[in-house]
Amino acid sequence: MADVQDALVSATYGTRLQLRFADGRTVTARIKGRKLKPVCGDRVLAEPLKNESDWKITEILPRQNELTRPNLRGKIDILAANLDFLLVVCAATPRTDWFIVDRYLCAAELMRIDAAIAYNKVDDGIVGEEAKLELENYRAMGYATPVCSAKAKRNLDELSTLLANRRATIVGQSGVGKSSIINALTSGDQRTAAVSESSGEGRHTTVNSVMLMLPNGGYVVDSPGVRDYAPSIANPADVEYGFREIHQLGELCRFNNCRHRKEPHCAVTKAVEDGSVSTRRYESYKRMLLLTEQQDRGRF
Ligand SMILES: Nc1nc2c(ncn2[C@@H]2O[C@H](COP(=O)(O)OP(=O)(O)O)[C@@H](O)[C@H]2O)c(=O)[nH]1
Numbered sequence: 001m002a003d004v005q006d007a008l009v010s011a012t013y014g015t016r017l018q019l020r021f022a023d024g025r026t027v028t029a030r031i032k033g034r035k036l037k038p039v040c041g042d043r044v045l046a047e048p049l050k051n052e053s054d055w056k057i058t059e060i061l062p063r064q065n066e067l068t069r070p071n072l073r074g075k076i077d078i079l080a081a082n083l084d085f086l087l088v089v090c091a092a093t094p095r096t097d098w099f100i101v102d103r104y105l106c107a108a109e110l111m112r113i114d115a116a117i118a119y120n121k122v123d124d125g126i127v128g129e130e131a132k133l134e135l136e137n138y139r140a141m142g143y144a145t146p147v148c149s150a151k152a153k154r155n156l157d158e159l160s161t162l163l164a165n166r167r168a169t170i171v172g173q174s175g176v177g178k179s180s181i182i183n184a185l186t187s188g189d190q191r192t193a194a195v196s197e198s199s200g201e202g203r204h205t206t207v208n209s210v211m212l213m214l215p216n217g218g219y220v221v222d223s224p225g226v227r228d229y230a231p232s233i234a235n236p237a238d239v240e241y242g243f244r245e246i247h248q249l250g251e252l253c254r255f256n257n258c259r260h261r262k263e264p265h266c267a268v269t270k271a272v273e274d275g276s277v278s279t280r281r282y283e284s285y286k287r288m289l290l291l292t293e294q295q296d297r298g299r300f
Pocket residue numbers: 120121122123148149150151152172173174175176177178179180181225
């Protein structure tokens with residue numbers, strides 16, 4: 001098996017994929033005979049097919065982490081693997097749903113990777129009051145919150161620095177400017193439009209995504225917009241790990257299995273009352289907890 005090489009999955013298009021070798025060369029590939037489901041960021045073993053330009057993927061190497069979400073069939077979709085950074089993009093239009101931002105941050109925390117919140121479309125440098133407060137709150141938790149404009153090329157340096165040499169993914173509501181940001185960072189020579197919402201395969205709806213190499217090293221995985229997002233969390237007790245400030249305070253609760261709802265001597269509810277934890281973030285935590293409990297019951 002001298003022909004077997006290891007490669008990085010750099011795009012998925014339904015049942016076909018693009019592989020990237022260490023020297024930067026790319027080829028198209030497919031999966032044969034086995035039920036492998038490689039995603040962007042996967043390291044795989046592949047071999048060339050005889051008399052064809054396609055390669056065949058024979059194995060997915062163990063994943064460091066996975067960005068997941070539950071799908072409508074009660075199963076789990078894996079959106080990307082082996083990431084070390086998550087950039088959540090939001091904007092004034094479409095109006096930011098901060099609960100979606102929180103659920104992406106929750107996913108990053110559970111993957112044990114760093115995250116940042118980019119507020120895009122600030123063409124004139126003016127950020128609305130609500131967004132200003134939310135971003136300040138995230139900053140206080142330790143997240144970077146670059147304010148930028150892909151259109152006016154404002155503050156893209158900060159984004160470049162944040163993403164340099166990372167294995168990142170860019171996420172957020174459809175229309176916030178994810179592809180525009182990537183285009184601006186890669187001087188537009190990457191055809192981000194190649195990401196399409198449907199696989200064209202008919203039978204399955206596949207989440208297609210593409211990896212864009214950054215000029216100063218590292219890459220960003222761009223996926224088609226999702227209307228809503230929630231991570232798939234196996235154990236409801238893990239939800240608090242997704243909310244930095246809540247997890248930190250949770251150490252001080254009387255009961256170590258405290259879910260921070262109506263339990264006595266709860267440091268989290270106390271902090272919400274005295275205003276040191278935002279009621280919106282607390283609400284977000286409770287919604288995520290409820291959702292996870294419902295998914296948990298649905299599994300059995
Ligand atoms: N005014 C303004 N519009 C932007 C900016 N960035 C993106 N857009 C527009 O927002 C729309 C959606 O952008 P796109 O990059 O496709 O968003 P995506 O769905 O998150 O990938 C497009 O019409 C873009 O031209 C920006 O910084 N300022």
